[in-house]
Amino acid sequence: MSNNLLANKKGIIFGALDDKSIAWKIAERCVAEGAAITLTNAPVALRFGKIQELGEKLNAQIIPADVTSQEDLDNLFSQSMDILGGKVDFVLHSVGMSLNVRKKRAYTDIKYDWMQKTFDISAISFHRMMQTMYKMDAINDWGSIVGLTYIAAQRTFPDYSEMAESKSLLESFARSFGYHFGVSKKVRVNTISQSPTITTAGSGVKGFDVFFDYADKMSPLGNASSEDCAAYCVSLFSDLTRMVTMQNLYHDGGFSQMGMNPAVLDSI
Numbered sequence: 001m002s003n004n005l006l007a008n009k010k011g012i013i014f015g016a017l018d019d020k021s022i023a024w025k026i027a028e029r030c031v032a033e034g035a036a037i038t039l040t041n042a043p044v045a046l047r048f049g050k051i052q053e054l055g056e057k058l059n060a061q062i063i064p065a066d067v068t069s070q071e072d073l074d075n076l077f078s079q080s081m082d083i084l085g086g087k088v089d090f091v092l093h094s095v096g097m098s099l100n101v102r103k104k105r106a107y108t109d110i111k112y113d114w115m116q117k118t119f120d121i122s123a124i125s126f127h128r129m130m131q132t133m134y135k136m137d138a139i140n141d142w143g144s145i146v147g148l149t150y151i152a153a154q155r156t157f158p159d160y161s162e163m164a165e166s167k168s169l170l171e172s173f174a175r176s177f178g179y180h181f182g183v184s185k186k187v188r189v190n191t192i193s194q195s196p197t198i199t200t201a202g203s204g205v206k207g208f209d210v211f212f213d214y215a216d217k218m219s220p221l222g223n224a225s226s227e228d229c230a231a232y233c234v235s236l237f238s239d240l241t242r243m244v245t246m247q248n249l250y251h252d253g254g255f256s257q258m259g260m261n262p263a264v265l266d267s268i
């Protein structure tokens with residue numbers, strides 16, 4: 001079902017790898033709601049992922065960019081403006097990767113050069129992306145920028161490791177840059193704190209399946225799906241949420257407000 005909420009809007013979607021990716025569902029929903037978009041991912045993901053399939057389906061051009069490369073981001077925004085015919089109205093940052101998690105290093109035995117790379121990819125890239133847009137004047141007034149995050153930024157989830165600090169940093173960048181973009185361009189910046197979702201990045205976290213079920217039981221509405229996340233994202237890109245900025249918005253079926261749920265105790 002489409003309500004044409006993004007008619008005449010142009011956007012860039014970072015992070016669609018395969019059809020499990022949250023960004024994949026968001027890209028589909030944005031186009032269904034009338035937007036024109038470009039897609040981007042790391043050059044290596046273009047070789048191993050399925051983004052070409054999505055590009056063909058949505059009639060969206062794909063521009064490779066490693067989010068840690070300034071040159072790639074400059075190229076991404078200038079090419080996107082050429083392709084889409086002007087400045088963009090919305091951008092989704094759906095990028096995350098932890099080297100220490102991927103290489104199964106314990107949190108108490110972190111390799112710091114890997115940690116710095118993790119922060120660069122998963123958090124500093126959000127600032128870099130916004131700074132690039134800011135300097136290039138690549139986003140229209142009243143535009144909207146969204147990053148995806150997780151509640152491990154506020155609470156301890158031991159197996160999430162250094163991604164917890166990455167997400168804290170990401171959310172802080174949303175507030176700080178939200179101020180600068182707000183006063184200069186009326187552009188809003190928010191993060192969506194999404195339920196556990198079965199994707200390539202999500203499943204890389206140890207014990208993810210068990211935790212997915214725990215969160216599903218704990219949340220009065222159950223876990224929010226990628227499709228639900230896409231719908232929420234569209235609302236944030238639309239003109240219906242123009243005064244919402246610098247927020248970390250929980251999209252988790254109520255998980256973040258729960259203390260105890262008997263449904264969880266029953267299964268112990």
Ligand SMILES: NC(=O)c1ccc[n+]([C@@H]2O[C@H](COP(=O)([O-])OP(=O)(O)OC[C@H]3O[C@@H](n4cnc5c(N)ncnc54)[C@H](O)[C@@H]3O)[C@@H](O)[C@H]2O)c1
Nearest residue numbers: 015017021022042045067095096148196197199200201202
């Ligand atoms: N899956 C979950 O449970 C969950 C929950 C809350 C938040 N999130 C967040 O949602 C976002 C999307 O993750 P996902 O779960 O859809 O998994 P995903 O693996 O499909 O997406 C992660 C993306 O990051 C991209 N990426 C990694 N390194 C990159 C680089 N150097 N340059 C450019 N792109 C790079 C990957 O290619 C991939 O497309 C992430 O920020 C993740 O932390 C996920």
